[in-house]
Amino acid sequence: MLTIACPHCGPRAQAEFVYERTVDSVVPLDAEPAEAVAALFTRANPRGEDDEIWRHTHGCGGWLVMRRHRVTHAISAIRAIGPETLP
């Protein structure tokens, strides 16, 4: 079980978090049809690092994007997302 450093709460057990999706599978609002289909059904799924959206569901409830290596599980970057992170 990974230890994930929540940007709000600090390092917590993976069991507190829920995986949402990879960043490349985000369907933007008002996506063109082809763009939406590509995001949903043709993902990069790299054997290496990928950006993933997770939520600290059983903690603060905040959303975050982490860069995680799909083989080693090493997390190289984590940032919060949401209204409070806007400039």
Add this chain to the structure above:
Amino acid sequence: MSGVAREGATIGFTFDGTRYLARPGETLAAALLANGVRLVGRSFKYHRPRGILTAGVEEPNALVTVGRGGRTEPNTRATDLFVYEGLEARSQNRWPGLAFDLGAVFGLASKALPAGFYYKTFFGHARTWLKYEAVIRRAAGLGPAPTEADPDHFSQRALFADVAVIGGGRAGLLAAREALRAGKRVVLIEQDAVLGGGLLRDPREIDGQGSAGWIATVEAELRSGGARILTRTTATGHWDDNMLCLAQKLVEPGQVPGHGFAQRMWHLRAGEVVYATGLIERPIPFANNDRPGVMLSRAVRTYIRRFGVVPGRRVVVATTNDDAYETARALRDAGAEVVAVLDTRPAPAGADSGFAVLNDSVPQAAKGGRRGVKGLSAVIAGAEQHFAADLIAVSGGFSPAVHLHSQAGGALDWDEGARAYKAGAARQAARTVGSAGDPPASGAFRPVGNAKASFLDFQNDVTLADIDLAWREGYRSVEHVKRYTTLGMATDQGKTSNLPALEALAHAGGMTVPEAGITTFRPPYTPVTMGAMAGAAQGEHAVPTRRPALYAVHAAKDPIWLNAGYWKRPRAYPRGSETLAQAGLREARSVRQLVGLTDVSTLAKFEVNGPDAARFLERICATTVAKLAIGRGRYTIMLREDGLVFDDGTVWRLGENRYLLTSSTSGASRMATHISYVRNHLMPEAKVSVICVQEHYAAIAVAGPKSVAVMEQLTGEAPPRHMSASQPTIAGVPVHLLAASFSGERAFEVHFDARHAAAVWQAIDDAVAAAGGCAYGLEAMELLRIEKGHLVIGPDIDGRLSADDLGMGRMLNPAGGYIGHSTLHRPAFAEPGRKQLVGLESVNGDSIPEGAMLVPHLGARAEGHVTGAVRRVLGPGHIALAHLADGRARHGQEIYARSLTRGHTTRVRVVAPHFYDPAGERYRD
């Protein structure tokens, strides 16, 4: 009392009903050997007689069932079970008895069960498998699982350490002491009952002390320094970021705990992990190498030196390495005769040992049957020679226990000298110490015995011949060979068999062992009982229980409860001797004819506020929202990004920039996540606040022709018309009064601060009762809503239908922009043959089986299924909602609803999915 009288043997136990005595601290295996019991079980597939091969957790042979009733624990290793007073152990996989076992004919017929037997059988006609199945199910297998519930309690705890040392032998004790002296928080984990590891087998002087004294000194220092020592505890898995699962036996398998827990599962997070896991000895493949009396060399030594049990009097030692000579010395010191030491290595190996060493010797076949071996033949420098013996001590080399290291992502390095894999670079903060990092050298050899009787995996009955067959049939990947032959897939996970099998595979393919590859090490290292994994999450605690705010009010009425997800919800409030069906029908009729009230507090509810509230909701909802006037509401649906409907509800405009969104109970947490995702990731700039108020608002629905009068009486004002809202007070509590209907009658939902749930319910209940009505539960709600053609998330809206399939295509916001709009163009949504929502009427008045498939004639392929079926509330007859291919074009057709599982088939007519007041006349005042 049977067995051998021994000094200090005071603990009574039984094996297959015979009573024996054991000494304190003895394993069952040691006690059985001491009492002259050599035949302990029958093998999985061929029912071959099996004895005790090892003295540790890697034991593949000596599996027994212990305990009784719900404490029964099958497949317990006799070598990993410390005898306690009253222990009841039974041998497995034999009938009628261990010594005379009819299943042993499988051994004679072993040609009929080669590698891949099951796969080959499956490729044949299904009837072929059915023919074999009954026989195989009876004959193959290990101990049967208990059928009664386990009466014991299991604990789970979290643990944190700077350094976790796995293995309490010399290397582990040193590592733990060093870490403690460096000021670290230390946990030392040992699967044995006592510390010492290999020192218990090979005592020696350390720091001027004897082994026992040195172990005690270090243990005392660790304990006084605050280190936590967990004995009888196995590190079963090493996961990411140095998390380890530790399975601790607080009592032995089958033992009745005096008080407290039977086992504890620790979840340990460690800064650094030190593997002091030692070595696992490998057997040597030769014919009948699985007979009772063939034992690993170090196991022989362990029984002699640790337990004072000499497992044989006339012994042949067969080895590939120097370590077995120590066994020969232990045997000689214990008074046994070492007939010969057969060394696969050329001279001068063993030359100075003082034993009768025969170099270039490879064991060929053991003689003897179920009572034990009688001798061993070997090929010595090309010539066959036979030795009489009652014990064959074998050592095919040593494999480091790299399981945890490998689980944690560590690399494995091939050690040509030891012919084994050892720990390479660790991926996590972990290191290997002691013999696990430095396996002793072992000679290479080629097995010479009959391959069909030369066992590699004793527990799954896999022989050298099976590996050869798999190779000849074209299996090249070691992972495929493993699955085809089932090698390494038994409860011992191939601890003793994996490397001998890799040697065999490498030979078959003319490869080196590293070229043959290696299968993946997976947790758990040793079997973990289900109870330890479940911990306290058993029975009613297996899942959380959610009680709505009105739970106590319902409980006072003693309803029939329904577990709706985690929620406890009343299904009906029976009166007198009413059945569920009778109570549900009475309550539903009360709603149709008078008035009823029901608790809908579990609905998902979201307060949406802010200047961008309407804009936000028009993303979430696939219908228009912005057009709503203040004080108005509407039915709405939500789509997934792939265009399929995933929830429905109502949206109400309570103020200029204030909305209340409700959605289904069953989809509540999913919807909360969806809304939060859209708000935080897709619309972070929106000026909107979305708050989930599911449990903050209690909600009561009041439905029926008299509901208007009831609400007027309760609020003192004219209630809102259908799909409008007002904010009166009831019992002094301010409420949102929303005029919406799920039942098909004029109805209201009263949403309010859940802290006042009981008072508001009481007021409404009194008024409803005064009007002749009653409370109704989910059973009545189901009768009412299916008759009206209202859908629920799950059965009706099952994530496979589009809005158009559900007959809601015209509800979609023509301006688009909602989530799911971008993918509605996909051609599949317009193809013929899609399932569509329809109604069904029973043709002959029969009930319609829920879940039944819909077929045009009996024997045809299913074209749809029944999603919900009820009887009509007031009139006669049965009706249902269903998904049916091209259903809308088939109204009027008669087809069959056929349920093979319920054994019920009935003729139904396809109709529109609205059986009651399709024009909505009853919503008008």
